[in-house]
Amino acid sequence: MDVFSRYAPFIQDYIYEQGWQTLRPIQVAAAEEIFKTDHNVLLSASTAAGKTEAAFFPILTELTEHPVDSIGCLYIAPLKALINDQYRRLTDLCEDQDFPIWRWHGDVSQSQKRRMLKNPRGVLQITPESLESFMINKHMDIPRLFHGLRFIVIDELHSFLRSDRGGQTFCLIERLSKLAGIDPRRIGLSATIGNTEAASQFLGAGSSHQTVTPKVKNTRQIWRLSMEHFYKMGPQAAKNQEENNQLIGSKTDKAPELADPGIGYIFEHTRGKKCLVFTNSREECEAVCQMLREYCAYRHEPDRFLIHHGNLSPALRQTAEDAMKDEDAYMTTCATATLELGIDVGKLESAFQIDAPFTVSGFLQRMGRTGRRGNPLEMHFVMREEHPESRAMLPDLIPWPLLQGIALVQLYLEERWGEPPAPNRLPYSLLYHQTMSTLASSGEMTPAELASRVLPLTYFHNVSQADYKVLLRHLIKTNQIQQTENGGLIVGLAGERVVNNFKFYAVFQENVEYSVHAGSEELGTIVKPPPVGDKIAIAGRVWVVEDVDRKRHQVYCHEVKGRIPAYFGDVPGDIQPKILQRMRQVLNESTMYPYLMNNAQARLTQARDTCNIAGIPQQQLINLGGKMWCLLPWTGSYAFLALERLLRIKCAKRLNLRGFNSSRPYFMEFAMDASADEFFQIIREEAAKDFTPMDLVYPKEVPVFDKYDEYLPDELVRKEFAESVLDIAEMKKCVAQMCAEHEKIKN
The missing domain is CATH 1.10.10.10 (Winged helix-like DNA-binding domain superfamily/Winged helix DNA-binding domain)
Structure with missing residues (x-):
């Protein structure tokens, strides 16, 4: 099939204007499926492989050749910023055509929305939350608006695979299809699908169309990857301090007093470049941005740092996005997952990641922000930790984020592994x-x-x-x-x-938020506003609270100098069992990975030596002295949670367990009146007994876990937690493996 000649003339013209010499493999494969079959299609290819064009070139061709008098394509994306970005790209593509592209989310004007409702045609771009609002508030209009809908494109599909938000999205697709009397094809897009078979099943669930994943050979990618470790204060792990200072940057020793060398490293290595600095929480994002701006002030350099996260106002987020797209602006943006997904932020030179993300897909998405315009992908991990106290227990001496970062990278390099869809049990x-x-x-x-x-x-x-x-x-x-x-x-x-x-x-958990205002400018939102006169951190700066309007949920403030921690609510992290198992392997092998820098190599060697002396990772139950013990299960967050409960509910009396403390999902510490042999015998016996998941819920416990659990009867909350959160099958597998390994070591 000559794909190029099959495209509509305006798309051919666009390809000529862009100066493309050939079509990408994913674009050819997608066109074959979309033009020749009625299949649902999962397009899984590396970042910047041209997936958006692969989907929309044939879809727009079909819809212009065979027009419908309703919305012809519904595009669902997880972020408003991603919709805004794709809106610009599709609008440019259809500029000379009578083919409208519409956006529908909270930041879109009512006049635009009214125009779409009056003349529904073309492509509608929407978030799951706005689609939910549509289903409730525009219910009677659904048949008129969507009776000719032929395609539903779900962008960044991987972000929907492991949450109720994904369940909500596909419930809405089914409800809309039934109401409008249609059977649209589904096109899923993602750069970070590990198990394409499981993701295909998820994409096609409830659809009458067969779902296929075209196999294409990804173009060879070059990675520039490094991982460095820093203690926040004091001497670093690398013995050769002079060489280490060269790595950090010659000016780091002139940073402010008590400067964090990890932040100094980022400060020096982003100068004169366009970069992203990713953090795992909004609090850390604010703190890092504040410190980097302090460095600028201390050195009398212009402020070159921006900030982008979900609690900032749309205006401040847009400012950061526009600055990143400016080819001549060498700015660095501190960000959370809001810039992780496929927003085009121009020609980025490198991405920095503070500590390890929770998922392989998160690592790949963040690194994938770079490598556009023919450049290599470039990611630099910066692992930071406090120096352990002299009395610290053994598990506190292990650099968990460093091990986690190595495990994420190795799992993808060795197996091309990524997180599978979450098993759907009782939502x-x-x-x-x-x-x-x-x-x-x-x-x-x-x-x-x-x-x-x-x-x-x-x-x-x-x-x-x-x-x-x-x-x-x-x-x-x-x-x-x-x-x-x-x-x-x-x-x-x-x-x-x-x-x-x-x-x-929205089905995701939210905090009660207060909008923050400085004069006429809206800065964003915070939770738990402090009393008047206290300081808050937002937008990478510090502000003094002038007034708190608790009725209207508004905070008024003015800017001051200084640095304080921010608070936006808790950040959950669900880590898969395979990641913990690979972390264990990192400790157990002698490999020195080529991307580790000086400090990181020294810190890993130190951790391996410390663990080797203690018998870790071969032994998973370590005596800390007297009756104090540490258990390292090397399993995922929810299996770890189930194991905690097995120990505390089923084994506590037999072991006389007390002083229980855990750092999920890495280790548990406790005192007990039992030997290692007795411990493993008892947990093997208890795990093998015939018990139900409900037996691992405390008698009067109602473990509210999801957003709407508070409106459910207690019995269903307990049942959902027991059967949908606690991973009992994986926990039993973990217990069996631990007991078998203990026997092997003993004999």
Whole structure:
């Protein structure tokens, strides 16, 4: 098939204008599938491989050759910034065509939205939350707006594979399709899919179309990768301090007093370049930006640092995005995951990552921000830790972020491994949400009719009718739902307070946020505002609070000099078992990985020596002295959580367990009246017993885990936690492996 000649003339013209000599392999493969079949298509290829064009060149060709009098393509993306970026790209592509590209999210003007509603054609770009709002507030318009919908493009599919947000997205796709009487094809895009077979099943769930993943040979990529380690104060791990100073940068010793050498390293290595500095939390993002700006002030250099995270105002985020796209501006932006996904931030020279992200896909996405315009991918890890105290216990002497960073890199280099979709068990929180959304959009319906709308959604295939009855009875009892005289169900008074709040559209957990204002400028949002006169950190600067309006959730402030920690809410991290197992292997092997810099090599050697003396990682139960012990299970977050509960609920009495303390998912410390042999015998016996997941939930515990758990009956919250959060199968596998290895060492 001559793909180029099959494209619409305006797309051919665009390709000529861009000066492309050939089409990328993924573009040819996608065109073959989209033009010749009716399949759903998963396009998985490396960053900057041309996936967006691969999907949209044939889709736009089809829609211009065979126009429909409704929205023809729905594009769903996880971030507004990504939608804005793709909107510009598609608008440029369709500039001379009578083919509209629409955006729909909270920052889009009402006038634009009204124009789309009046004349629905072309491509509509939307977030899952805005689509939820659409389903509730524009319910009657759905058939008119989407009756000719032929394609749904889900960008950054990997970001939807392991959360209720992904479940919500696919529930909405099924609901919209049924309401509009359509059967659109699904096109998934991602650069970081590990298991394409599992991701294909996820993409096609509930669709009548077969789902395929075209196999293409990725072009060979060159990586410039380094990983360096720094103690925040005091001597570094590398013995040759003079050589180490050269690595840090000749001017680092002139940094402010008590300067953090890891931040000094970033400061020196971003000068005269365009870079991103990734952190794992908004608090750390603010702290790092503050320190880097302090360095500028101390050196009397112009401020060259920007900041970008989800709590900043749209104006400040847009300022950072625009500056990054400016080819002549050598700025560095401190960011969280908001700049991790496929937003085009121009010709970046390198990315820095402070500590290790939680996932292989996160590492690849962040490194993938670089390497555009034909340059190599470039990522520099900066691992920072405090010097261990002299009385620190053994597990505190292990550099966990360094091991985690090495494990993420090695898993991809050795196996091309990435996180699989999360197993879908009992998503009761989302079940509540979609039940209320369906009632709010459709109005009164009988219990049977409501169940027939919600339970057949593919994401709820494990939910029984009995459980749904329990949920509905509870919602009626708590006035979330009201039963009418006719026996029908409508949203109740308590339910209206939930549904009528704009935050209802999202299924991810949110904090109560206060908008922060300095004069006429909105800076962003914070949680837990301090008293008047205290300081807050936001937008990479420090401010004094002048007034707090708790009714309107607003904070007024003015800028001052200084540095303080920021607080935006907790940051969860779910780490897969395979990552912990590879971390164990890092300690166990003698390999010195080529990307490790001086300090990192020295710190890894030090950690290996320390662990070797203690018998780690071969032994997983280590005596810390007397009756104090440390267990290193080397398993994932949720299997670790299940093992904690097995020990505390099933084994505590037999072991006389006490003083239990854990650093999830790395190690547990406790005192016990048992030997290592007795410990492994007891946990083997208890893990082998016939018990249900509910046995690992404390008698009066109601472990609220997801956003809408508070509206569920206690029995369903407990059941969801036991069967959907605790990874008991992986925990039992872990126990069996630990016991077998203990026997092997003993014999």
